Amino acid sequence: MKLKRFAAAASATLMLAVFGAAPALAADEIEVNEDISVSGDYDWTRFANDHITLNVYNWGLYISDGSDDSVNVLSAFEDLTGIKVNYTTFDSNESLYAKMKSGGASYDVIVPSEYMVGKMISEGMLAPLNFDNIPNFADIGEEYRGWDFDPDNTYSVPYTWGTTGIIYNTTMVDEAPTSWADLWDVQYTNDVLMFNNSRDAYAIAAKKIGYSMNPQSVDEVSTVMNELKTQKNVVQAYVMDEIFDKMEGGEAAMAPYYAGDAITMIDENPDLAFVHPEEGVNFFVDSMCIPANAKNKEAAEMFINYMCETSVGLANCDFIGYSTPLTEVWNELDDDLKYSEIAYPGEDVMEKAEVFNTLPDDINAAMDAQWSEMKSYEEGGSGWMVVVMLVVAIAISTFNIWRKLRKKSRDNY
Known part of the structure; x- marks a missing residue:
């Protein structure tokens, strides 16, 4: 644009x-x-x-x-x-x-x-x-x-x-975000968008909890992916190019994205603004x-x-x-x-910026597999809700069976 x-x-x-x-x-x-x-x-x-x-x-x-x-x-x-x-x-x-x-x-x-x-x-x-x-x-x-x-x-x-950061709608947030943790804020439930790719999403969760964007072990991948799961109830949608319509149209309060695209979105909707989170960003x-x-x-x-x-x-x-x-x-x-x-951030941003490394095969495979698992988990709803629904379904089924058996017993009697 x-x-x-x-x-x-x-x-x-x-x-x-x-x-x-x-x-x-x-x-x-x-x-x-x-x-x-x-x-x-x-x-x-x-x-x-x-x-x-x-x-x-x-x-x-x-x-x-x-x-x-x-x-x-x-x-x-x-x-x-x-x-x-x-x-x-x-x-x-x-x-x-x-x-x-x-x-x-x-x-x-x-x-x-x-x-x-x-x-x-x-x-x-x-x-x-x-x-x-x-x-x-x-x-x-x-x-x-x-x-x-x-x-x-x-x-x-x-x-x-470019760099990554948070683009946000100034009319929809109480205070300008300063941290990646703001994307987990429950007051913006269903008003947060998130990257729909494993590497960028992982990087944000990693910086939020004090890790490098470049995982050093499979266990580290698991820890960070679990952090992404805790965000799921807040996220409206996982997006890439769809972010343009959603942010320009005022359909979400905030989202992480690339600085170049943020400039374009701000040009289309002056209510939008952009910030580089304090924990550090990706330089790509x-x-x-x-x-x-x-x-x-x-x-x-x-x-x-x-x-x-x-x-x-x-x-x-x-x-x-x-x-x-x-x-x-x-x-x-x-x-x-x-x-x-x-577009051209100062030293305060670039000093804390990280470049993505090419990952070892085992870590890369773990990230891909756990990202797919998380996406399936998201598409089926949050974990606790699935458990609750399953328990309720079993309880109802058990109650119906008990009621039929009780009725049959009475009829025989």
């Missing part, structure tokens, strides 16, 4: 400062349209006659796609290169992984988060990148390179980064990768390079609200976004 409050103030400035009038366009740039210009030193048309369709699999609401008066960076890529883009979306790293493992679809570019990149590398699911085809990688800031999950960036190019980087079985690897590398063009990165940041790892894009941002405490 378009970040209207940023775009309205910055539109004229950005057009002049970034794209400029046609005569001022640098000699080594190509103007694709009035919004997108790219490096002229790159051979963008080498696949123009090859009838390639590139399958791109990304998070929902995570690219500037032409809706809400945004720039359509995908159609601009097609016009520039002659390559068609088949663009589809997922809502969590876990659903991306499951789709990839099923073998039911073939993709050329995917956008997993750091811990999932590490997992896919370890399982041989990603192809090493040829950076001769991705020269714009040079604009990636040093602080976003060389993370433990891919130390030499052999397999991944950062796309965006989503990266562009190429699956090992991709059919169009070199064209996929061209797409990744295109996504790192300054004009394309600006369009994406303006539309989706997430933070950029591209130095030139950050330099060109409007000050309202560049210095936003939501």
